[in-house]
Amino acid sequence: MDPIFxxxxxxxxxxxxxxxxxxxxxxxxxxxxxxxxxxxxxLGVEVAIVVGGGNFWRGVSAKEMDRTTSDHxxxxxxxxxxxxxxxxLEKMDVITRVQSAxxxxxxxxxxxxxxxxxxxxxxxxxxxxxxSGNPYFSTDTxxxxxxxxxxxxxxxxxxxxVDGVYDSDPKLNDNAKKFDSLxxxxxxxxxxGIMDSTATSLCMDNNIPLIVFGIDEPNNILxxxxxxxxxxxxxxx
Numbered sequence: 615m616d617p618i619f620x621x622x623x624x625x626x627x628x629x630x631x632x633x634x635x636x637x638x639x640x641x642x643x644x645x646x647x648x649x650x651x652x653x654x655x656x657l658g659v660e661v662a663i664v665v666g667g668g669n670f671w672r673g674v675s676a677k678e679m680d681r682t683t684s685d686h687x688x689x690x691x692x693x694x695x696x697x698x699x700x701x702x703l704e705k706m707d708v709i710t711r712v713q714s715a716x717x718x719x720x721x722x723x724x725x726x727x728x729x730x731x732x733x734x735x736x737x738x739x740x741x742x743x744x745x746s747g748n749p750y751f752s753t754d755t756x757x758x759x760x761x762x763x764x765x766x767x768x769x770x771x772x773x774x775x776v777d778g779v780y781d782s783d784p785k786l787n788d789n790a791k792k793f794d795s796l797x798x799x800x801x802x803x804x805x806x807g808i809m810d811s812t813a814t815s816l817c818m819d820n821n822i823p824l825i826v827f828g829i830d831e832p833n834n835i836l837x838x839x840x841x842x843x844x845x846x847x848x849x850x851x
Contacts, residue, residue, distance in 0.1 A: 618841040621660040621734060623766045624651070625757040628669035630774045630829050631695050637669055639698050648702035650835040651739060655708060659839055660734040662764060663741045664757040665699065667691025685749035689716055692753060696743035697721065703739055710739045715747030715756070727763050734764065754813035762820045769817065769824050770838055771808065777828035779808055779846035795847045808848070817848075824848040 626647070633640025655661050670691030676684035696712045703710045711733050714722040722743060723729065733740045745756040761769050776784060777792070781804070784790040793800075798818035801808055808814070808826055817824060827834050827845025837844060 615657065615836075615840045617654065617657045617659045617839045619659060619767045619839060621764065621766045622654075622662070622768050622770055622839065623757055623761040623764070624661060624663045624770045624772060624835065625754070626663060626665050626695075626699075626772055626829075627774060628666040628691060628695055630772055631665070631698065632669040632774075639669065639695065644698055644702045646832065647829070647835075648699065648706055648708070650833065651703060652706050652708050653833075653836045654839045655737070655739060657839065660737075661739045662730070662734060662760060662766065663696075663699065663739065664745075664753055664760055665692050665695040665741060665743060666753040667695060670694060682749040686716075689744040689747070692745060693718065693722065693743045696741040700741055708739055709737070710741060712741045712743055715742070715744040730760075731764055752810050752813065754809040755816065758809070758813040758816040758820075758822060761822050762816065766822070769822055770835065771824055771826040772829035772835065773826060774829055777831070777845060779806055779826050779848075781806075793846045794843075795849075797850060798848060801848065808846075818850070821850055 631639050631644050633643035651661055667688045671688045693714055700710045700712050712722040713725040713730055715725045717724055730740050742760050745753045746759055757769055779793045780790040782790045798814055801814050802811055825838055825845050825847055827838055
């Protein structure tokens with residue numbers, strides 16, 4: 615199997631690492647994800663990962679707390695997820711670096727664009743933690759920003775519990791329609807919950823394709839990278 619991409623950003627939600635528990639980190643789930651990452655890395659794909667933190671804390675939902683404080687707590691959740699994923703990958707002999715957008719040099723490198731690119735060129739997996747380092751911006755926006763900065767060819771948006779983008783919630787509506795392809799403007803106009811509007815606009819402005827797919831099925835990450843038509847593809851044309 616030959617990959618169709620050379621450099622990718624894999625966007626993992628915190629919930630994707632929690633398995634069926636919905637909270638915290640599920641060791642068997644993170645091992646399965648790490649196995650897939652190792653498989654695509656063995657094909658020669660340069661893999662950068664952006665992790666969310668919703669399995670620990672979701673800053674925007676803390677209504678009675680100062681938003682900046684709450685968002686910083688969410689960033690710490692992403693660092694915990696990044697370290698757990700790094701540990702799982704390195705136990706499989708995959709050399710991995712965690713780069714944090716907020717300074718915590720005892721546990722992670724600071725985010726430096728040129729260093730991140732160099733790690734990728736050397737075949738190391740790079741995990742970007744702490745979002746963009748700024749409150750009021752989601753890890754979706756961080757994924758779009760990092761993809762633009764490192765010149766990734768695509769963002770692979772791995773979703774928990776859904777296999778693509780639908781016009782309504784398929785868990786609530788049996789007649790929900792799945793989209794095979796979309797344009798960025800469709801996401802904004804239809805209010806589809808793939809990424810927030812800031813992230814979508816950033817992808818649109820920089821023409822960064824998205825592939826939205828389910829992570830529950832084994833080998834989906836590998837199948838997307840080798841060109842199998844699964845999930846929903848988002849691009850300008």
